[in-house]
Amino acid sequence: MRLTGVLISVLIFAATACISTDNKRDGASSGKTDDEEQTPVNIPEFNPDSAFHFVKQQTDFGPRVPNTKAHDKCADYLTQKMKGYADTVIVQKSKVRAYNNDILNIKNIISVFNPEKTKRILLGAHWDSRPYADHDPDKSVRWEPIQGANDGASGVGALMEIARVLSKNNPDVGVDIIFFDAEDYGPPESDQSNKQDTWGLGSQYWARNPHNFGYNAHYGILLDMVGAANAQFPKERFSTYYAPDVVDKVWSIADKAGYGKYFPDEEGGPINDDHYYINEIIGIPMINIIHLKTGSESGTFFKHWHTKEDTIDKISPQTLNVVGTVVLNVIYRE
Numbered sequence: 153m154r155l156t157g158v159l160i161s162v163l164i165f166a167a168t169a170c171i172s173t174d175n176k177r178d179g180a181s182s183g184k185t186d187d188e189e190q191t192p193v194n195i196p197e198f199n200p201d202s203a204f205h206f207v208k209q210q211t212d213f214g215p216r217v218p219n220t221k222a223h224d225k226c227a228d229y230l231t232q233k234m235k236g237y238a239d240t241v242i243v244q245k246s247k248v249r250a251y252n253n254d255i256l257n258i259k260n261i262i263s264v265f266n267p268e269k270t271k272r273i274l275l276g277a278h279w280d281s282r283p284y285a286d287h288d289p290d291k292s293v294r295w296e297p298i299q300g301a302n303d304g305a306s307g308v309g310a311l312m313e314i315a316r317v318l319s320k321n322n323p324d325v326g327v328d329i330i331f332f333d334a335e336d337y338g339p340p341e342s343d344q345s346n347k348q349d350t351w352g353l354g355s356q357y358w359a360r361n362p363h364n365f366g367y368n369a370h371y372g373i374l375l376d377m378v379g380a381a382n383a384q385f386p387k388e389r390f391s392t393y394y395a396p397d398v399v400d401k402v403w404s405i406a407d408k409a410g411y412g413k414y415f416p417d418e419e420g421g422p423i424n425d426d427h428y429y430i431n432e433i434i435g436i437p438m439i440n441i442i443h444l445k446t447g448s449e450s451g452t453f454f455k456h457w458h459t460k461e462d463t464i465d466k467i468s469p470q471t472l473n474v475v476g477t478v479v480l481n482v483i484y485r486e
């Protein structure tokens with residue numbers, strides 16, 4: 153009895169000593185003071201190969217353009233996979249009118265974790281692919297649809313991996329993951345009529361018709377184009393306008409995790425993306441982690457944006473890992 157007591161005391165002392173030495177060493181090596189250090193919390197691991205696989209599964213269906221077979225099949229795939237991870241999956245079906253008066257049959261796929269929790273984090277990405285490669289250097293393919301490996305599938309793949317991790321390690325907060333449809337059905341570059349609100353049709357629908365009456369979340373994080381090698385995510389302008397505290401939290405966590413090169417402390421331009429409608433219509437502060445060009449680089453987005461070259465071979469498991477790990481840190485530190 154006495155011996156066990158002594159043994160336990162020794163073990164507790166050893167464990168405490170170990171934690172404090174670790175802190176001291178990290179503090180000394182980085183030259184940072186104690187409160188700049190990340191509080192030690194066990195964060196479950198994001199698996200980059202699993203995330204990559206989820207991206208590839210989507211692109212294997214071909215372009216997921218609304219009103220096509222590939223779109224239907226991919227919706228079923230996403231729904232089935234998420235049913236294996238979440239407490240509840242809601243498929244919100246609707247018809248919306250596109251810029252050219254096409255009626256699109258859309259599905260927002262909503263996965264709910266810990267429905268009883270009132271403090272909730274909303275995560276999102278668009279799962280549809282763009283019907284037009286209107287930025288392709290080859291004019292003859294500009295009316296063809298794109299694979300959308302980075303523009304679409306990367307954000308969804310990262311969130312599917314996060315869903316898998318959540319299913320095995322229950323967090324203290326509620327999490328809702330929404331795959332928004334019809335984000336990328338905006339007018340082609342050649343159409344100069346400049347119509348309003350023709351992008352983000354799925355998120356506009358959800359923001360006006362959330363899956364629960366009175367739905368609210370503490371904040372939201374949208375992922376868009378999070379799969380290119382050496383991607384950079386400067387602070388997108390609508391994010392810093394509507395949700396400055398969330399931007400600070402996420403970029404600070406990224407920096408402390410050693411990912412400051414991916415999350416530079418730089419301003420990016422405003423992007424009319426799904427998070428814009430979540431902020432404007434339903435009033436949830438939501439940021440966008442999106443690959444934008446910085447400084448003197450040409451173009452707004454990654455190199456193969458809205459071209460036939462946005463394919464799976466350009467997807468980097470390392471970039472998916474950086475973004476996924478940052479988001480898991482955010483969730484498990486709440």
Ligand code: AHN
Nearest residue numbers: 303336351376423424425
């Ligand atoms: C425009 O630049 C009009 N929309 C950006 C949102 C977007 C398109 N995200 C992916 N594809």
Ligand code: ZN
Nearest residue numbers: 282303336458
């Ligand atoms: Zn796009």
